[in-house]
Amino acid sequence: MFNKILIANRGEIALRIICACKDLGIRTVAVYSEADRHSLHTRFADEAICIGPAKSARSYLDIPSVISAAEITNAEAVHPGYGFLSENADFAEVCETSRLTFIGPKPDVIRRMGLKQEARSAMEQAGVPILPGSKGILGSVEEALELAEGIGYPIMMKASAGGGGRGMRVVRNAEELPNLMAQAQAEAAAAFSNGDMYMEKLVENPRHIEFQILADNHGSVEVLGERECSIQRRHQKLIEESPSVAVSPELRKRISDSLRVALKAIGYTNAGTVEFLMDAGGNLYFIEVNARIQVEHPVTEMVTGVDLVKSQIRIAAGESLSEILPFPPGTFLAPQGHALECRINAEHPVTLAPSPGRITGLNLPGGIGVRVDTAAYQDGVIPPYYDSLVAKLITFGADRTEAIARMRRALDMFVVEGIYTSIPLHQKILAHPEFVAGKIDTGFLTRSGLLPEKK
Numbered sequence: 001m002f003n004k005i006l007i008a009n010r011g012e013i014a015l016r017i018i019c020a021c022k023d024l025g026i027r028t029v030a031v032y033s034e035a036d037r038h039s040l041h042t043r044f045a046d047e048a049i050c051i052g053p054a055k056s057a058r059s060y061l062d063i064p065s066v067i068s069a070a071e072i073t074n075a076e077a078v079h080p081g082y083g084f085l086s087e088n089a090d091f092a093e094v095c096e097t098s099r100l101t102f103i104g105p106k107p108d109v110i111r112r113m114g115l116k117q118e119a120r121s122a123m124e125q126a127g128v129p130i131l132p133g134s135k136g137i138l139g140s141v142e143e144a145l146e147l148a149e150g151i152g153y154p155i156m157m158k159a160s161a162g163g164g165g166r167g168m169r170v171v172r173n174a175e176e177l178p179n180l181m182a183q184a185q186a187e188a189a190a191a192f193s194n195g196d197m198y199m200e201k202l203v204e205n206p207r208h209i210e211f212q213i214l215a216d217n218h219g220s221v222e223v224l225g226e227r228e229c230s231i232q233r234r235h236q237k238l239i240e241e242s243p244s245v246a247v248s249p250e251l252r253k254r255i256s257d258s259l260r261v262a263l264k265a266i267g268y269t270n271a272g273t274v275e276f277l278m279d280a281g282g283n284l285y286f287i288e289v290n291a292r293i294q295v296e297h298p299v300t301e302m303v304t305g306v307d308l309v310k311s312q313i314r315i316a317a318g319e320s321l322s323e324i325l326p327f328p329p330g331t332f333l334a335p336q337g338h339a340l341e342c343r344i345n346a347e348h349p350v351t352l353a354p355s356p357g358r359i360t361g362l363n364l365p366g367g368i369g370v371r372v373d374t375a376a377y378q379d380g381v382i383p384p385y386y387d388s389l390v391a392k393l394i395t396f397g398a399d400r401t402e403a404i405a406r407m408r409r410a411l412d413m414f415v416v417e418g419i420y421t422s423i424p425l426h427q428k429i430l431a432h433p434e435f436v437a438g439k440i441d442t443g444f445l446t447r448s449g450l451l452p453e454k455k
Contacts (some may be wrong), residue, residue, distance in 0.1 A: 007029065012336065015373075031059075080102070105270050111270070129276075145177055166188065201317065227241065242335055271292070272289055343422070354384065356388070369408060411430065432448055
């Protein structure tokens with residue numbers, strides 16, 4: 001096992017990793033920007049090093065600074081969390097070159113999975129269902145037009161190296177394809193320095209379902225059930241839950257079996273998430289692999305009893321899944337109970353504009369079945385330089401009804417003063433009859449009228 005791990009991240013995920021390390025008796029090194037000098041992850045780590053100014057490009061994304069911090073503190077491994085450098089294959093490679101264990105998949109696997117068209121091809125070869133679409137990168141507008149005609153409109157134009165909803169455009173007819181393809185290419189090139197595009201058949205208002213996986217360095221792969229992530233705004237998740245009311249035990253087993261084959265063939269190791277879209281007929285179609293821990297990992301932890309972050313560390317240290325899991329690998333049957341997560345963001349509840357600032361009053365909810373993952377504290381500051389996440393509020397119940405009831409209670413008792421938060425929006429969603437009935441999809445927020453109208 002490692003003696004010391006550097007955490008190449010900030011906020012609640014940095015604290016989450018610190019907790020896992022403390023449970024394992026591992027010392028921790030926090031890195032921070034000047035804007036995060038008084039953040040809790042710098043307080044609770046055993047050591048803390050400033051690696052640059054507020055802008056992430058000159059701090060949390062500055063690979064030489066992160067590596068230098070690891071070397072001068074004699075860290076043996078680096079945990080990247082999510083976001084920032086977590087899916088940066090070059091960073092993982094530099095870690096290996098510097099004799100630091102990268103707590104995540106191997107660099108070549110990250111690189112392959114980051115190019116969504118390559119991931120799609122690898123999954124198709126293993127028998128995982130995929131959407132009709134291009135077999136490779138689109139070479140020209142003419143090729144795209146011909147292919148779209150064969151697939152049938154509407155189609156989704158997607159950036160091969162994309163993420164976070166960038167480099168994506170819905171195309172509904174041949175007339176608008178050239179312009180929308182050019183827009184998507186320009187956006188992708190600016191965001192990812194890669195303008196390569198591919199296309200898929202568009203599923204209108206699908207459910208967004210993802211499967212959590214763990215894979216060790218000895219060839220074992222486990223699939224720990226699914227999460228429903230359909231409550232989204234601008235392709236950004238707001239509420240996640242596990243299990244999904246739309247996934248039957250038979251479907252869960254079929255997809256899990258195919259993913260074990262696919263991920264073993266790819267040579268995948270450590271934690272990851274495989275994302276799918278579900279159409280109105282209940283069919284699942286692969287869309288991408290997230291080669292890291294997810295923001296919403298707590299809901300899976302609640303219904304499986306598996307500490308995913310500790311598992312990541314133990315896998316990176318060479319342990320097998322048979323040593324880590326509370327059941328033999330390949331035998332996971334079904335989640336126990338039901339869990340929900342609300343992402344509480346610092347944003348105005350009407351305009352949805354970011355609301356950074358100082359927290360002047362804070363009350364975190366508690367009680368049976370309530371978990372709060374946060375780095376917020378009284379008089380703490382939510383800076384304007386990073387994502388607006390204030391906290392992840394997670395509830396667990398014997399069934400979905402109880403989990404929802406506990407989430408409503410927890411939201412009512414969650415007080416954040418000094419800044420605006422998304423709590424009022426979450427309360428409206430949790431009270432909506434269609435959400436309560438499980439009749440949700442990625443178009444729910446637009447269809448329900450819960451979002452403010454665009455001016």
